[in-house]
Amino acid sequence: xxxxxxxxxxxxxxxxxxxxxxxxxxxxxxxxxxxxxxxxxxxxxxxxxxxxxxxxxxxxxxxxxxxxxxxxxxxxxxxxxxx
Numbered sequence: 298x299x300x301x302x303x304x305x306x307x308x309x310x311x312x313x314x315x316x317x318x319x320x321x322x323x324x325x326x327x328x329x330x331x332x333x334x335x336x337x338x339x340x341x342x343x344x345x346x347x348x349x350x351x352x353x354x355x356x357x358x359x360x361x362x363x364x365x366x367x368x369x370x371x372x373x374x375x376x377x378x379x380x
Contacts (some may be wrong), residue, residue, distance in 0.1 A: 303367055311371035316379050319372035325365060334358070 314322065327335065338355040341347050347355060 301367075303364065307364070307367050307371060311368065311375070314372055314375050316376060319375045319379075322365075322372040323369050323376060325369065327362070331358075335362070 326332075335355075335358050338347065338351055338358065341351060342355060
């Protein structure tokens with residue numbers, strides 16, 4: 298599997314993780330308000346109803362979630378290897 302550009306960007310950060318910090322990162326979740334906003338924007342996007350401002354906000358939220366998801370994958374890998 299080839300690494301994406303984002304994976305390559307995240308790798309130096311992931312290399313700094315300790316088991317404790319990896320566990321904290323692996324357990325991160327969006328707060329209820331943020332998740333509700335993402336759900337709302339996703340619903341509007343699926344219906345083709347996003348304004349340009351909402352599209353920009355949604356794109357930024359998705360990028361942030363993608364970043365955290367990849368970092369969490371690295372953290373979980375570190376935790377598996379530490380066992």
